[in-house]
Amino acid sequence: MAVTYLNFFLLIIITSYISEVLAQNDEDPTIKTMEHFSGYSNHDSPSCTSSSFSVDTDSLQLQIDELSTFSDTPAPSVTRILYSDKDVLARRYVKNLMGLAGLSIREDAVGNIFGRWDGYDLELSAVASGSHIDAIPYSGKYDGVVGVLGAIEAINVLRRFGFKPKRSLEVILFTSEEPTRFGISCLGSRLLAGSEALANALKGTVDGQNVSFFDAARSAGYAQDQEHLSSVFLKKGSYSAFLELHIEQGPILEEEGTSVGIVTAIAAPASIKVDFEGNGGHAGAVLMPHRNDAGLAAAELALAVEKHVLESGSVDTVGTVGILELHPGAINSIPSKSHLEIGMLLVLDEYAFPAKTRKVKVLEFRIVNQDPPSPSDESIIKAMEDRRKELNLTYKFMISRAYHDSLFMARISPMGMIFIPCYKGYSHKPEEYASIEDIANGVKVLASTLAKLSMK
Numbered sequence: 239m240a241v242t243y244l245n246f247f248l249l250i251i252i253t254s255y256i257s258e259v260l261a262q263n264d265e266d267p268t269i270k271t272m273e274h275f276s277g278y279s280n281h282d283s284p285s286c287t288s289s290s291f292s293v294d295t296d297s298l299q300l301q302i303d304e305l306s307t308f309s310d311t312p313a314p315s316v317t318r319i320l321y322s323d324k325d326v327l328a329r330r331y332v333k334n335l336m337g338l339a340g341l342s343i344r345e346d347a348v349g350n351i352f353g354r355w356d357g358y359d360l361e362l363s364a365v366a367s368g369s370h371i372d373a374i375p376y377s378g379k380y381d382g383v384v385g386v387l388g389a390i391e392a393i394n395v396l397r398r399f400g401f402k403p404k405r406s407l408e409v410i411l412f413t414s415e416e417p418t419r420f421g422i423s424c425l426g427s428r429l430l431a432g433s434e435a436l437a438n439a440l441k442g443t444v445d446g447q448n449v450s451f452f453d454a455a456r457s458a459g460y461a462q463d464q465e466h467l468s469s470v471f472l473k474k475g476s477y478s479a480f481l482e483l484h485i486e487q488g489p490i491l492e493e494e495g496t497s498v499g500i501v502t503a504i505a506a507p508a509s510i511k512v513d514f515e516g517n518g519g520h521a522g523a524v525l526m527p528h529r530n531d532a533g534l535a536a537a538e539l540a541l542a543v544e545k546h547v548l549e550s551g552s553v554d555t556v557g558t559v560g561i562l563e564l565h566p567g568a569i570n571s572i573p574s575k576s577h578l579e580i581g582m583l584l585v586l587d588e589y590a591f592p593a594k595t596r597k598v599k600v601l602e603f604r605i606v607n608q609d610p611p612s613p614s615d616e617s618i619i620k621a622m623e624d625r626r627k628e629l630n631l632t633y634k635f636m637i638s639r640a641y642h643d644s645l646f647m648a649r650i651s652p653m654g655m656i657f658i659p660c661y662k663g664y665s666h667k668p669e670e671y672a673s674i675e676d677i678a679n680g681v682k683v684l685a686s687t688l689a690k691l692s693m694k
């Protein structure tokens with residue numbers, strides 16, 4: 239617990255430090271033009287900078303709309319579950335776009351898809367960008383998708399510009415960022431980052447219909463002769479940089495009218511399961527002073543979570559009790575057991591407090607998943623910041639409060655993320671929306687940052 243606390247504050251310190259350093263460098267004159275970083279001369283058009291990048295917004299919007307039709311629920315909702323028929327069709331659609339963009343395609347044993355544009359120095363490690371296309375039930379069509387189709391469009395932008403990458407550029411579609419089917423978030427990127435524990439756990443993992451992970455993967459054409467997934471692991475240093483373009487999934491950029499968010503760190507949430515146990519009893523017979531009500535202990539903990547988060551004084555700290563169950567769950571019975579599941583960024587120490595005042599036992603206090611947070615790479619932040627300046631877009635440094643594949647890519651590669659505004663911060667529901675203008679801005683920042691990093 240203490241470790242998480244510490245990590246979080248370190249994160250804040252690191253990110254405010256980064257912001258300061260960047261603020262001091264506001265007038266950095268280096269690398270203003272494509273000529274400067276493209277490695278070839280642009281003398282015929284000396285004013286040509288990345289601000290003249292053209293994003294094909296009509297095609298990109300059409301692709302977003304078409305991809306959303308691969309769904310198991312009616313429009314405008316999108317439901318696309320890992321390895322389902324619709325997922326397989328959507329993957330085919332994306333691979334087709336990668337092919338049209340001139341990328342050579344590789345798929346690994348769990349269906350992470352890589353589309354590569356070879357650079358002219360094949361000795362160097364590639365620069366990559368990508369996101370996911372799986373969608374939880376009844377969600378929207380932009381989460382993840384913007385970062386996959388946007389990365390392919392970024393490649394198209396650079397090709398139209400006549401850019402020649404030095405380091406290869408790669409677009410990645412990550413398998414199963416959402417935990418819907420097997421209860422594991424960022425499944426593909428965790429494996430890429432070399433999670434031996436996950437590779438082993440998947441041998442015994444089944445979905446809600448008792449379909450094993452391997453049977454499901456095989457039905458989608460993956461993991462054919464595999465017993466172990468170590469073939470998916472990537473070596474540290476496989477990429478010199480990884481970038482993800484994503485809708486903010488929060489309201490800040492839209493409210494402030496800011497074009498891009500430069501993510502300085504991803505703060506990974508912890509999820510905590512707590513079970514309380516009391517004596518229960520008949521709701522009419524047991525007098526109030528003699529009770530130890532497990533339900534009220536749970537209610538107090540829920541309020542304590544809220545209080546704790548509000549008192550932290552940080553807008554980036556959130557805590558939610560999303561599950562609260564009482565046993566036996568009858569109107570004439572004092573709850574003898576309660577079960578809560580809490581998602582939060584800080585782990586609170588006060589969980590024992592309702593247990594004391596309510597005289598109930600803590601049967602279980604389990605931190606279910608706790609991935610360490612990750613700061614973005616400073617030189618990538620700087621590169622994004624320069625690009626956005628060249629493009630004359632308003633920006634803001636932000637912390638990502640949600641999980642992303644980038645969190646795991648950061649274990650094997652320097653990492654950065656670009657956020658774009660989305661309508662009211664809505665995500666994971668059909669109302670999710672980002673304007674094509676905002677998406678195009680994100681694609682421009684992505685394209686010019688990829689170009690810059692490819693030349694390093």
Ligand SMILES: *[C@@H]1O[C@H](CO)[C@@H](O)[C@H](O)[C@H]1NC(C)=O
Nearest residue numbers: 444445446447448449450453
């Ligand atoms: C799930 O499938 C396995 C293997 O096919 C079987 O042994 C097991 O009994 C099944 N479990 C349930 C709950 O159906």
Ligand SMILES: *[C@@H]1O[C@H](CO)[C@@H](O)[C@H](O)[C@H]1NC(C)=O
Nearest residue numbers: 289497627628629630631632
């Ligand atoms: C940059 O954008 C602002 C509006 O956001 C505009 O007023 C200004 O003229 C632009 N500068 C350049 C150099 O295009």
Ligand SMILES: [Zn+2]
Nearest residue numbers: 370381382415
């Ligand atoms: Zn996402």
